[in-house]
Amino acid sequence: MKQDINDAQREARSTGKDLRKTAQQEFAVAKKDARSAYKLALAEADAASTKAERKALRAQAKADYAQLKKENRRTYLAGLEDSRRYNGKAQLIFFDPGVSELGEYDDPVAVAAVATSGLPVDISTSTPETCSVSDGVVQPLAPGDCVLVATQDGNKTYAPASTEATITITDQPDPQEITLSTLSGL
Numbered sequence: 722m723k724q725d726i727n728d729a730q731r732e733a734r735s736t737g738k739d740l741r742k743t744a745q746q747e748f749a750v751a752k753k754d755a756r757s758a759y760k761l762a763l764a765e766a767d768a769a770s771t772k773a774e775r776k777a778l779r780a781q782a783k784a785d786y787a788q789l790k791k792e793n794r795r796t797y798l799a800g801l802e803d804s805r806r807y808n809g810k811a812q813l814i815f816f817d818p819g820v821s822e823l824g825e826y827d828d829p830v831a832v833a834a835v836a837t838s839g840l841p842v843d844i845s846t847s848t849p850e851t852c853s854v855s856d857g858v859v860q861p862l863a864p865g866d867c868v869l870v871a872t873q874d875g876n877k878t879y880a881p882a883s884t885e886a887t888i889t890i891t892d893q894p895d896p897q898e899i900t901l902s903t904l905s906g907l
Contacts, residue, residue: 744800
């Protein structure tokens, strides 16, 4: 388990570095695009026919540029914050689906997942046509593979983590009812 956590930590750090690099690259591109839009707006202002119109267009170009810079900076800082989350401790999620196979008409079953961080884990399905999940209970819906996904978003201490488990939903004959009539006295 210690090796698994070390591997997860390396992967989290690598993901954090990739996210930081992406945020920096997107910031540089957005900064360049904002500058180009500003220069274009200034050129349009210079082409205006009156001094008042040029002044108004320059003021609008300056305000638009300031707004673009502000939004770009906000996006960049959010990207950096997201990358910092991956510098936290790695966590692993252990899944206990409880069963590996269900019939399509079987009763719902409880599933559980825990994170080594102790933080709460969300369980959902990536195959809603086969099964549904609500409050840790899996309801079979149709034959096929029911893929359960356990996720933990992380926090300022722990990096995000996820894992999957598969339960096979088997085809069963349609349920039938047998009605007995009341027997007359024997």
